[in-house]
Every structure is written in structure tokens, then in C-alpha cells.
Amino acid sequence: MEVPGRTQDSSPKDSARKSLSRQRTIFCQPCSSDGDTMVAIGYCQNCNEYLCAVCLKVHRKQAVSRNHIILDGDNMPKVTLPTVTPNACSDICTKHENEIIKYFCMSHDAVGCGDCMIIDHKSCKVDRIQDISTEYFNGTEHQNILKKVEQFVKDMDEIKRELQASEGNMRQAYTQAIKDVKAFKKEIIDYLNKAESEMLEMINERKKKNEMLIQELQQAESSIGRNIREIQTKLQLQVNQANDLFVEAKQVKAKLDVIDENLNRLKKDISIDVYTFQHSSSMEQMVKACVPLGDIVDGSKQKIENRASKHDCLVSGKEVTDHTGLDRKSISEMDAYFDCEINIKTQDDASDCFIGKCALICPSQIIVADEKNKCVKLVDVNNKEVSKYNLKYSPTGVAVVNPNRVAVTFPGDRKIQFLTITAGNKIIESDMINVHTSCKKIAIHEDKIIGITDTSVEIMSMSGQLIKSLSHPNMKWLIDIAVIPSSQIFYVSNSLKCFDVFKFDFDGNLIATYKDKDLVDVRGLEVTRDGTVLVCNWTKYGSIHMITPDCKKIKELLKDDRHVRYPWCVTFCNETNKLFIVNNVSNLDKKFKNVLKVFQLR
Template identity: 25%
Template sequence: MAVHGKKAPHPYLPSVIDSDEYLEVYCQPCNIEGERIPAHGFCTDCNEHLCGTCFKLHKKHKLSRNHTLLDKENMPKRMHAPTSSSVHLHQSDELTKACLKHQKEMIKFYCHDHKELLCSVCVTLQHSATLCKVDYIPDISVDITDSKYYNDILRNLDRVTDLCKKISEDTRKIIAKSEKSVTDALADIRKFRKEINQRLDELENQAEDDAEALQEEIRINLKTVERNCEDTATSLKTTTDFIKRLNATGQADRLFMELKMTEQMIEECEKKVQQVPSYNYEEYTFQANHDLSAFLKNDMAFGTFSKKPAEEPSVSSSDHVRTRQANLQTKICVKTSEDNEICRISGMTLFTPDLLIITDNRNKAVKLIDVRGHSIIHQIDVDGKPCDITAISSTELAVTLPDQKLIQFISASTSRLSMKTALKVNGECYGISCYKGRLVVSFCNPAKLQILDVNGTVLTDFTGENIFSNPVYVKACSDFIYVSDWKKGTITRLNWQGDVVGIYNGMDCPSGFTLTNKGTLFACDYSKEVVEEVSSDCSEGNILMSDLKRLEALCWCGETNKLYFSTFTGDIKYDNFLQVYKLS
């Protein structure tokens, strides 16, 4: 019990300390546990007095068996007050965290080799002194306060905390963006449904108007026949009554003349009756449009949810070509029974990863191809020889008809193509590409490039023989426009203001090409019969495939890593097929 006015003695220090700070000789390890046992020896390494039991254990324990021990005769007869650097009495009460492996033991040691906190059991069983460098925690924690290690840990905690906050913030933005995309998609669904309803109302009204017009026409015609027949019958009845009266009154002369006139009238009436159209009783039924019925039976007729295509990369000079492996996967026959000529596939665009839409120049046709099933789903004829094709939206395409100086718009679904309006342009349009509602079109005679909106308004006109000689294919992305020039043997990169910002001269006769999702280009060389990969800045190129006959059109699918291309040789075994290569 503490005495009033005096401080209670420290539980781990002797109660009497002389002026020289010397203490009674007792076992210091046992004193930590609250026991005061006379000392039996002394460890010079630990600078501690030990009782008989601790003295024996000190010789056996792997961490202390090599320490220098003094017996009772040679040990110091008095002892100094223990310092924090030797016995760490001020820290002993902090070693109270239980070991994760041995719940009844406290963590007191640290293994530098395995970077693990240990209890005495862990040290004995798994971290022997011969294998690991193990220290007693109070021995190595003296200078930890405000140390560099302490500050480094705090900085790392702040860094990881900031990273977590940033990820959380980015995640919230992604969630908001994702939810907005779904909200926008639902709005598009409602808008699409409204458009369908409006269109169906228009079609229904049209059908009703047609039915009513047919009904009115039939009614008028039948009423006319009915009225003419009634008038004729009335006239004949009057004549009959008049002849009967003449006969009854014996007016032979007049009767004779009337009979002769009536005879002619009968012949004329018979002719008129025979000339009256035969209007039989007919019933009418409604026959639903087969394509519309099939469309509504399709599970995906209304539309599907799909991942939004990633924004085309803003290509830069840092996008270089790399080594790729190309392997022929298959060939797809594009010849149909409707074709009269060998195919010439001059343009291609992907509708979905499984659907490809191509232009057949010789057969004046546009074809929808199932690349997975190797079959042609639908084919339509166009009014001219189509050259190139591009997607304007998820349901609409644009095809160039250079001989007609037209851009033909085509509606597309997963099972059918149909003609829409055509746009008149002021030249022989060849290549076409669409980016965000802007059509980029190449022309010959004179050579030029135009940017138009979908209504045909010319937004920009790039003309000049110093830039182009015979521009054929064109591709547009967010920052640049690429044009292959057949005569110059170049692929030219322009910005949207028309400035030339790159030219690739490594080809003889460049024809079709396509942009990759990495920003580079795959380009056909008709003369060299190779496919090259060209860097986005047109500074370098690398032959990807060779010995491929006369290449013309090219299309790349980034989702499947497949490259489609056609040939223009005049040989049915090449031109009637699309070749499909898998790239890795």
C-alpha cells in the first residue's frame, strides 16, 4: 500500500537505491515477472544477473548459449540500475500482442531474414539461430521513435491512402459514367420504340388508306354497272310496253318500224352488256409483310445491348509497327447465283464482329456476309458499280457509285439490306469513310478530297495535284485522315484542316487499307502483292504478309484479330473468295 506523500516504488526496480545507484543482487529476468530471486550468476552479453534456473536455461537456449557467463563467485557483487538499452524495462509491458500461430505466446522477437514477428515458440521451431538472424524486439527498437523507418512507413501509408482515395474517386466516376450509359441506352430504347410506333402508325394509316381507296373504287365501278344496267332495263321495259300497245291496237305499219328499231337496240344492248367488266363477289384479307413478321419473331429484333466501342486512339508518332504472326484461317466464297460476273470486292466494312458488308463492283451488288457461317445472308443490287463502303451508324451505310457520281445510303440489319436515298456529288467518288457524322470522300478527275455532312453539304474541300494524283481509299479517325494514292504510290496523313502531316513512300501501288485499334495501318500493295503494317505517323512500315496475289480491299476486326482482304486478278479461284488471316 502506498504511503501518503511518497511515490510508490517502480514494480520492476528494488525499493532501496543508494546514492551510487547500486542495487541488491537479484535475478533480473525473474524480476520482470514480479519475482525477487537471489542472483546465481551473471551474463556479460546481456549485462544481467541470473538466478540458478535462468543461469541453466541461458546455457541451453539457442539465442544465448554462446553468451559469456560468470558464476556466483565471479559475478559482480552489486549491480547497476538497468538501463533502457540493456533490459528495456520500460518496454517490457508493451510486448502483449499474441502470436498469430501460437495464441498463448506473446510476440517478442523479429526475424530479419523472413521479415516476421515471432514468439519464443516460433523461434524455437522455425527460426533457429543457425538459419536466421533473430533479435529480441526491445534490443532493436530503442531508436525507432521518430526514425527514418518510422517516417518512411508514414509516407507509404499516406501514399497507399491517397491511392485508395484516387481509386475510390475513379470508381465513383466509372459508376456514374456506367449508370449514365445505361440511362442513355434506356432513353435510346424509348426513342427507338417511339420511332417504331410512329412508323407503324404511318404504315397502318397507309394500309387503311389503300384499303379505303380500293373499297371506294370497287363501289364506284359496281354502282356504275348497276346504274347502267338499271337504265338499260328501264328503257327496254318502256320499249316492250310500247310494242305491246301497237300490237294491241293493230297499228301494223308503226309496229313493223318499231320492231326493226328495237331489234337494232337489242343488239347494241347485248354488246354493251358483254363489254361490262365481270365483277364477281370477292372477299379481302390482310397479308402481313413477311420480312416484318420474321423481324418481330427474331429475339434480337428490337436491338441488343453491347459494349460501347472504344474511342479510336489519337494516333501519334510514338505508335510504331511491331512484329506480328499471320496465319491463314479460312476462305469465304462470296459468289452467288444472282451474280453474272466474276466478283470484284472493292470495299468492306464490319457490321458486327460476325457480319461483314462488302461491295461487289463487277456484279453491281452489296452483300451481307456471315463470316462465322461462311454464308451470304442477303444481297441487293445498286444502280451502278459500287467502289467503297463505310458505316454511318449502327443501322446505316454509305456506298460510293463513281460512275453515277452518287453516294448511296443503305439501311442494314442483321438479316437484310435495303436501299435508302442517294446523294448527288460533284465528281467520281471512290473512297469513303465516316467519323462522327462527317463523310470523308476521295475523288478523281480532278483529284481531290472532300468532307461532307450526311445531307451533302461540303464542309471542306482539299484540292491540288501537289497533294493527290489518284486518291482511292480513305480512312478517318479522331485526329487524322489517311489517303492511299494509286499513282503517287503513297499513303498521306492529313489533319482535319487539310495540312499534310505525314507521307509513307514505301509502296508501289497502295490500294485498300484499314486502321488498327493500336493506331497503326494495315495496307495492301497491289503491285508488290504484300500487306504492310505502317506506323500511325507514316514514318515506317513493315511487311506483314507476302505472295498474296493482287490485293484490293482490306478490313480489320480488332475484337477477333482477323484480317479480311480481297483480290483483283480476273481469276475465279481468287476473286470469288475473301481470305481470312488470324494475327497474333
């Protein structure tokens, strides 16, 4: 029987179902953060979170949340409350474990429990946290903290990116360091292979010479032997015939004198020099000292160096020194101070020295070409001793091929003489080559000879064969040449009409020019390891101009120094920062003659 005012659709059960379906279902917030969907049965006013049965049980057990106010069932809010609401304080005081932090002291910007306020802040104005917390939420301090935290998040993101970049740089540095070590090892092996080939070539040349000498001596012995046997036979045949014997004896008498002379010469020449290999004492010291290939250098401190400096200890010097350059000033930042002078005139010199060129073999040894006395001289820098080797011709230039081999130029005879320096610092002549023109000065570049005439630069093989001849309108009277290792660049000094330094490439293209009002005349050149060019300013009160690789003036060294007059040639040691200068002019004062001036850069 139907009741008025109620239909089937509006039964109490159906109305309740529809009412419940219209209510919003609230889920546990801690579970939701883990991706789980659990219906909330309670709400924590302190934490402002909805909790399921499991989370609520844990919440009531934990010491930190045991005293929180929990609303459950119909008492809990049916919608998510605002993030900040005034709620009861629940954080436990660190000093008084049974008390809750409820108060704030504005004077000391500190929070604490009631005991804290009584003991430490009884004379201060104290507020209840519950009374001021809502206002604080929208205050400046809270906003600043939010901004600072936001900035911290950004900083951490940046740090993360930098860490990732650093990790990439670390891997790259590791790979590059391994590559560099292996490349340097290959350079050393290549150098040793080349040095071995040169030594074997010298031994083979000596063997060929000795074989030719033996062959000539054998031929002479055979010829003399035949003549003696022939005379002996003729004399024996005429032994019983006095007249014939007399005639034959008189005829062979003249031959006997010739044979006697030939026999004496044969006896003198028959002794063949026996040679042995004497290894380099410098190499032996390196092996015994277990010298490392290099060092691991902090990239922020490592100077940019020319690649050639990596094997200076093998190619440019006999002594092994530190090549890292850590905490060292660049050459351009240094000044030169007089250190000492070394007398380079020997007792048997016929005249005063005229040193056309000097070159550094190693930090303790320099070779100089003495044109007037027809010799080269080895200068021991440490002991201030000089050893001399006389030459057939007058040398004007000298260049270091390797620590045991140098080359000197004889322009008047169009020859270049190679000399070998033994482990005992004795000089022996190696091969001499003929060149197509008069080379005054030379430089050794890899496996080539770079020489200068008055008006051209000649690029030749090590055997003297011309590869290329370079000329330019600015090459009028060339004085000296300096080549940058591991590059196709060289510098020349010119001293006619214009007193300049020119920078060319190996194709003869003019790259840069250096001229300066204080550069009166030019002579010797030197390029340091970092590419700085040193130029002798050849004048009465001379100096050394220091210029950049692109021919810009850095500064003038030793200007008005009492030890410098007409500086002719210069060389520099990258290991000790020592500068070596020789003064030259026809009427030079005696106190400047015959000495090698040594200056310390610091």
C-alpha cells in the same frame, strides 16, 4: 554576543542552505520522458538512469532488472554520467535462465553465459563483454549499425509517405472507377436510346408508307365504284328501250375493260404487309448471359485503348467477348499467319467478284460490296457461308453504321443506300438518300457520313446534307478512307503521282504523311482499336504495311506471302486478331479470285 570571524550571514544554517542551493537537482529520467518532474533518489549503473522512489521500487521488482546495481543517497552520481560506461552485465541468457550473459566469442560472433562458452565455445577465444564493450562503442561495427538504423528510419519515413500517397491514389482510383462505370453505363443507355429512336423511326416510316398506300387504294376504290354505279344506272334506265340500250351498252363496253383492269390491280395491291418487331438475338444473349459492364484491371497491366473500344460489343460487333486485353501482345508485336480462305462467289453471280470494300460487322460476320455483280454479301466467318442481296446499282463502298445497319455507296448514281440486317441475317432495304457528289467510299463517324471523291473528302449528315467539303493539293486520286472513332482525325490513301497515306483533321489540315520505298501502290485502309493503321500495298507480291498513328512504319506484314496478290481491301477484328484481305486486279490468277483470305495474328 558576536563570535569573531563569523558574521550573521555566515551562520552554519545559512551556509548549508547556500551549499544545497548550489547543488544540481537531478530528476527521474523515466518520469521526465512522460513529462513529469520527480526528484531522483537512486541511480542504476546497468541502465545508466536516475530513478525516483516509485520507479526505483518497480526497477527492483522486475525480473529483468532485479540484479542491476543501484546507487542511492550520497552514493549516486550528482551529475549525469556519459551514455556508455563499463558496467556489470545483467541480461539473462536465453538458454540458461539462471545465468547472465557475460562473454563474447569472436570466432562465432556470438554472446553467451559461462555455460554457453564451456559447452559450445570451449575451443574458441572468448572475451569478457565488460572488457571490450567500451572499445566497441567507438568501433566500426557499432557505427555501421547506427548508420543502418538511421537508414531504416529514413526508409520508414519514405514508406510512410508512400503509404499516404497510396492512400490518396486508392481514393482517387475508387472515385475514378465509380465515375467510369457510370459514364460507361450512360454510353450504353445513350446507345440504346439511339437504337430505339432508329427502330421507332423505321416503324413510323413503314406506317406512313402503308397509310399513303391505304389512302391511294381508298381513292381508287371510290373512283371505280362511282364508275360502276354510273354504268349500272344508265343500263337500268334503258332497260325497256332496245335502241337506246344497244347504243349505251356499246358505249360502256370500252370502259368495262378499263374498270376490269383497275379492279384486278386493286385486288393485288390491297394486301398490306403486316410487320412485327423482331429483337436482336445478340442483345437477347447478352441479357440472358448477364454480361458484366467490364472488369477491374490492374493498372500496371492495362493497355491504353481508344475510348471507343469501351462499347465495341454494342457498336462494332454482335458477339460479346473479353475487352480487357490482359496479357495480350500489342498488334505491332504480332505476325500474320494464313488461316483459311472463304469462297465468296455465289452460283447466280454473273461474273467474277470485284470486291471494292469489306467491313467487319462482328467477329463472325463481314459484309463485302461486289461491284460487278451489283450486290452486297454477308460472309459467315465461322461457317464459311455467304448470303447475297442484289442491289439496283453497282456498289463501290460499304460501311457499318451499327450491328444491324450498313450503308453502301453508288457513286455513278450519286446515292447512298441504307440496309437493315435482321436477327435472321436477312437484308432489307431501308432508306436511300441522294448526295451532292459521287462518293466512292464512305466511313461512318458518330452521326456523320465521311465520303471521298477522287479529289476531296465530303462530310455529310446522315440524311446526305453537305456539312463540309475538304480538299488539299495532295488529294489527287483518293482510294480509301479510315476514320479514328471518337476523334476528329481521318486517313486517306492516295494513288496518283505519289503513293502515300495522309493523315488529316476535320478542318482539312494535313497532320502527317506516310511514304515508303517498299510501298508500290496503295489501296485499302483500316484503323485498329489501338490506333495502328493497316495499308494495302497494291502490287503483284503485295503486303500490308503496319504504321503508327503518326504515320511511322512499324513493319510489313505478309511480304512475299503466297496467298497475297494485289491486296485491294482489308479489315481487322480486334477481338480475335484476325486479318481479312481481298485481292483484286483485272487479270488476277484464278486461285486468288473470288475468295476472302483470312490470316491469324499472333
